[in-house]
Amino acid sequence: MSSQLSSQLNKPATQTAGAEGYNFAYLDEQSKRMIRRAMLKAVAIPGYQVPFGGREMPLPHGWGTGGMQLTATVIGEADTLKVIDQGADDTTNAVSIRRFFAKTAGVATTEHTADASLIQTRHRIPERQLRNDQILIYQVPIPEPLRFIEPRETETRKMHALREYGAMQVKLYEDVARFGHIATSYDYPVMVNDRYMMDPSPIPKFDNPKMNQMPALQLFGAGFEKRIYAVPPYTRVVSLDFDDYPFEVQSWEESCSICGSDHSFLDEVIMDDAGNKMFVCSDTDYCRERVEQGFTAENPEGQQGLTPEHNQVQQENKKQDDTKAEEMAL
Structure with a gap:
């Protein structure tokens, strides 16, 4: 597993047909090496927020600069990139980022989840189950799950170190006391590998169960906050709840x-x-x-x-997908 992750994160950024005057995928190689080191630490400690020296990207903060830096760091000339915003391929943010990497890296792009090796997402996880040869990169506005409970960064660091997460349980209980159920519908906190509490980015809690034991590597990048964290493949991710008020999706x-x-x-x-x-x-x-x-x-x-002919084509396509997934698992 470690060798597979290392090979995914250390793919050589060889030059290819991109925009003249720009480095491959825009970022310089020194910055990419620095970000890769932070990624490897994040993968080694699931859910832990690793600080990194974020670089300026050619779009404003809040539009996916963190996710773009991760994508620029791991993308290679053989990759196929898919970018979604709220699940859609045709929104302004998704189209702009997809065209940016097509121009600066010369890589293939797609709107089909099954064809992509890299998927950069804002606020959704695709409905189709991802494979272990894919990487899912999240755009994250606020990486700290305790930010609105304890605004001081020095204190939240201590809370994570000591695993003191009772304040979040109190917040969820206040929902139960006021509404009769846990009302948080997105940005729902999770525990990763039974150790760190993590902000899953503002995905709807409908997507939280997909993170648990996902075959794909999950990377989270917060550009403005300059934080990277990760969930390795097949890692336990559990949404916070109570015994008498279990976690439920919409x-x-x-x-x-x-x-x-x-x-x-x-x-x-x-x-x-x-x-x-x-x-x-x-x-x-x-x-x-x-x-x-x-x-x-x-x-x-x-x-x-x-028609029977169409059914046969669909069955053959499904067999090919299953065969490819089995080969990658081996």
């Missing part, structure tokens, strides 16, 4: 108006001034895949409405 009575999914994270879209609304999958690639497989809002069973 659920919807509605299903996706496009693909008919009733088990994915849904966005509510207001259609007109009269307040009419529809629910659609947040993950646009997942929704598109389901539509291609014949799933619709009118036909949520999907495969029953497809």
